[in-house]
Amino acid sequence: MTRRTEIFVRFFLVVSVVYLGALVVVAIAAPHIAPADPRMQNIPARFTPPGTDGFLLGSDEFGRDVLSRLLFGARSALLVGGVAVALALGIGMVVGLTAGLAGKVVDSALMLIMDAVLSFPTVLLAITVVSVFGYGLPQVMTAIGVIFSPLFARIIRTETLTLKQEPFVLSARALGTPLWRIITVHLVPNMLPKIVAQCTVTVALALVVEASLSFLGVGAQPPTPSWGLMLRNARNYLFDAPWLALYPGLAIGLTVFCCNLLGDLLGELLQRDQ
């Protein structure tokens, strides 16, 4: 990489880290920094344009403060992203390590299941799962976690297959190191860069799916503040109150963009360090 692209890459890395960091702070501190209760309705003040009457980003069809809903929506988004990715990572870790370390038969069987899960269109499969187990964010998180677990399982399996042939892993086996220590000391730390990169990218994917499901009405249920849900309601007033769609749309777009950027850049940086 040239010096110029290097600076460019670092700059965007900082920007996305700052944005995502701010998002986390906002999500945690939402009750303290939000100007109003995100669920409090104020029918006389419906469709207040941004910047008037104390509604910094306007109000929606029930007169609720859009800014407050946006801030609280960050909570749902990060919760879904975090929990879904943690679940995907957990399942993927177990499946990937088992497939990589067990024999060919187990490996083939597990990967067949993973490929089957991966072959479904993501949103369609999520809708099916949520339809069976009920609407709502917990179900959405679980569904997304399960659906994205093959992404992790594949990476972890490939890494395991490569690493277990490395002389340092063979040496550890020759020294009689127990399997759990080989996994925790020799395998997982050495695949961490790839896992971290995959995590950030998957958070972005999870956010998109959550927003899609909420938009379709099977995710977050009213009056839960959720960006996808805000978009869903905004659809009906697109011409009268365009700010209702603009801000949650921007929030989703920016967050997903920054997650993807961070994932790509992290992947590249960690790759180079090795």
Add this chain to the structure above:
Amino acid sequence: MTAELVRVDNVSKVYYQAGLLRQRARSMVAVRNVSFSIAANTVLGLVGESGCGKSTLARAVAWLDPPTSGRVVVSGIDPGLRERSQMALFRRTVQIVFQDPYSSLNPRQCIGESVAEGLRNQGVPRDRRRREVARLLDMVGISPNRASERPHRFSGGQRQRIVIARALAVQPRFLILDEPVSSLDVSIQAQIVNLLVDLKRELSLTYLFISHDLNLIAYLSDEIAVMRDGTIIEQAPAEQLIAAPVHQYTRALFADAPVLPEPRSRSS
């Protein structure tokens, strides 16, 4: 001759390429019916060109990639019995050093941790471990003060010293050296070889020394085995084999440069 320490009996290693529908569709015999024994405190040199099954044999004897058939017995311990106690004993008796010192150490572990690994597995307490590590590092010529550094701060030769220290930590009797100096500079090669010779004398070790470098094998070995296409085609005491090789392939190996199986500085 002293007592036999290592006995390798009819060891074969076959790799199956199993398909989803056709099991055992194709098989590849990497090592075929190899037998040899090594007397205690001696060096068996194993020569052969790349891809002849030397490393597969090394991993089979070390029981990392157990043989498809055949037995390995080291100092009366047979890992093929699949008994826990036997296996644990085998792991303390037999150690292996690989060719590439760069991938032989976990990049995310400081070298002290690496060297202490075998001791930790045996439940040696922390303070005794630290003393042992210092002693082992000192023995192979690495400053014990550097125990907390990561492998990337060390050169190839230094890393191979650390790898040897790690193997010796469990006080093995038999060391399998799979091309231990092949990826090092020639000047460093001599240092490591001398270290190995010294350690063998001090700790009364037995070596299986694998290499494609005939000069090295001739210099180190008490006995030499020549391997080709997965089998040992000739085995004899070193002087005898060098002076009067019986097999034509061995003669070709020992003849002058043009027939040498591979250039000295190969890139791998």
